[in-house]
Amino acid sequence: MTYCIGINLDEGLLFASDSRTNAGVDDVRRFGKMRTFEVPGERLIVTLSAGNLSLTQNTLNLLEHRARHGDGTGLLNASSMFEVATMVGDAMREIRKRDEPYLRDSGIDASGTFIVGGQIQGEAPRLFLVYSEGNFIESNPDTPYFQSGEIKFGKPILDRVVTPKTSLLEAAKCALVSFDSTMRSNLSVGPPIELLLYHRDALQVGIRERLEDDDPYLNQVRGHWNDSLRNALQTLPMPEWLSGEN
Amino acid sequence: MTYCIGINLDEGLLFASDSRTNAGVDDVRRFGKMRTFEVPGERLIVTLSAGNLSLTQNTLNLLEHRARHGDGTGLLNASSMFEVATMVGDAMREIRKRDEPYLRDSGIDASGTFIVGGQIQGEAPRLFLVYSEGNFIESNPDTPYFQSGEIKFGKPILDRVVTPKTSLLEAAKCALVSFDSTMRSNLSVGPPIELLLYHRDALQVGIRERLEDDDPYLNQVRGHWNDSLRNALQTLPMPEWLSGEN
Numbered sequence: 001m002t003y004c005i006g007i008n009l010d011e012g013l014l015f016a017s018d019s020r021t022n023a024g025v026d027d028v029r030r031f032g033k034m035r036t037f038e039v040p041g042e043r044l045i046v047t048l049s050a051g052n053l054s055l056t057q058n059t060l061n062l063l064e065h066r067a068r069h070g071d072g073t074g075l076l077n078a079s080s081m082f083e084v085a086t087m088v089g090d091a092m093r094e095i096r097k098r099d100e101p102y103l104r105d106s107g108i109d110a111s112g113t114f115i116v117g118g119q120i121q122g123e124a125p126r127l128f129l130v131y132s133e134g135n136f137i138e139s140n141p142d143t144p145y146f147q148s149g150e151i152k153f154g155k156p157i158l159d160r161v162v163t164p165k166t167s168l169l170e171a172a173k174c175a176l177v178s179f180d181s182t183m184r185s186n187l188s189v190g191p192p193i194e195l196l197l198y199h200r201d202a203l204q205v206g207i208r209e210r211l212e213d214d215d216p217y218l219n220q221v222r223g224h225w226n227d228s229l230r231n232a233l234q235t236l237p238m239p240e241w242l243s244g245e246n
Numbered sequence: 247m248t249y250c251i252g253i254n255l256d257e258g259l260l261f262a263s264d265s266r267t268n269a270g271v272d273d274v275r276r277f278g279k280m281r282t283f284e285v286p287g288e289r290l291i292v293t294l295s296a297g298n299l300s301l302t303q304n305t306l307n308l309l310e311h312r313a314r315h316g317d318g319t320g321l322l323n324a325s326s327m328f329e330v331a332t333m334v335g336d337a338m339r340e341i342r343k344r345d346e347p348y349l350r351d352s353g354i355d356a357s358g359t360f361i362v363g364g365q366i367q368g369e370a371p372r373l374f375l376v377y378s379e380g381n382f383i384e385s386n387p388d389t390p391y392f393q394s395g396e397i398k399f400g401k402p403i404l405d406r407v408v409t410p411k412t413s414l415l416e417a418a419k420c421a422l423v424s425f426d427s428t429m430r431s432n433l434s435v436g437p438p439i440e441l442l443l444y445h446r447d448a449l450q451v452g453i454r455e456r457l458e459d460d461d462p463y464l465n466q467v468r469g470h471w472n473d474s475l476r477n478a479l480q481t482l483p484m485p486e487w488l489s490g491e492n
Binding site: 170217225236240 | 398399400401402403405406407415416418419420423427430431443453455463466467470471472474475476477478479480481482483484485486487488
């Protein structure tokens, strides 16, 4: 499994992803899900991948190969993030077309998802969710974030907190809390957690941090959040129909 | 969809369930998921149902019919909660056997789940999760609660708070917070929420409450929890590698 978050804020973009993949509980490995394509001062593109690892890896390999050896029509030459999302979808369609019949024969799920965000000079920062079928949607102020993979455990905190006005730093903390909730409930989502902050118009990575399992800040998040929630529950008043009880 | 929680505490049992079913977003109805079978002073049995509504309703109808008109081998004569869980599983198998081929022909999911708990004189309170196949598991101190239906959004708060030592009142508040998180994220889970508190050895219902959408206490939970989580995030210290930012 996997857990990825991309958030589009007025201040910029925030990305977070885990690094665990598994093919059954006895075959767990570490693979980062975050990839960047950067031309400092000109563009920054970030992809977060979820789903079948061979599909998402090969999609990225294809994109990377074309960016480096292509005819100038790759990611590094795209004139808009819309074009970038199209390229990611097309590349995924290509790989699926090649591999899917074989995977399906073995009953293997050959689907994958990309969260694709970034900024290209001349445009505002943009964020897309590319579906397994290669089609995609773009974030907007009503829905400023996308998740992929094991999305449910960590969604309530994002829903309660994140709006376009949220600061990058608050969003970073919120994303880590969302990861903490997810990792508690699903063992197949695990560290290292990669976190990337992008400041609007910087056109280069702001902060990229990798938090290992024993990271002191992750432990602090865990402890603080446990204490805060227990405390919030204790301070929640009893309803009238319960207050006569006991 | 549906959301149900059953919790087995040292103090007694707590049950909570929503009242929304849907067959597509254009066919949403209200159906309570909680049913009780009670012989005050002798036994209390509570069932929470999730899944295909015709399957779970007919299972309960069959159980009720046998309890009233049977040969003395129904729920009201079972000598243990283990026997009760077996009867629920068997009744579900009977209904599935009758209906499933027809449902499958139309591509309809014919699965269902029951959370079954209660106490019969001479036994401690017990809690079971009966799967669609009719087999079942029992709670234990390491896993004192079961959920069914849309379980993920509301699981983190239960995982962080609930142990067998949790009081019934704290567990009731926790369950309502868990419902609040779930209803925010999944429109197909909705009020009225039914809540039942059972005190160990009471052998009758303690409190049974039905919370409608505009219930003032549900609104209070919503507001308090939003404020508390926002506050918890604000008081979460920044990590060192972010504190130089902005």
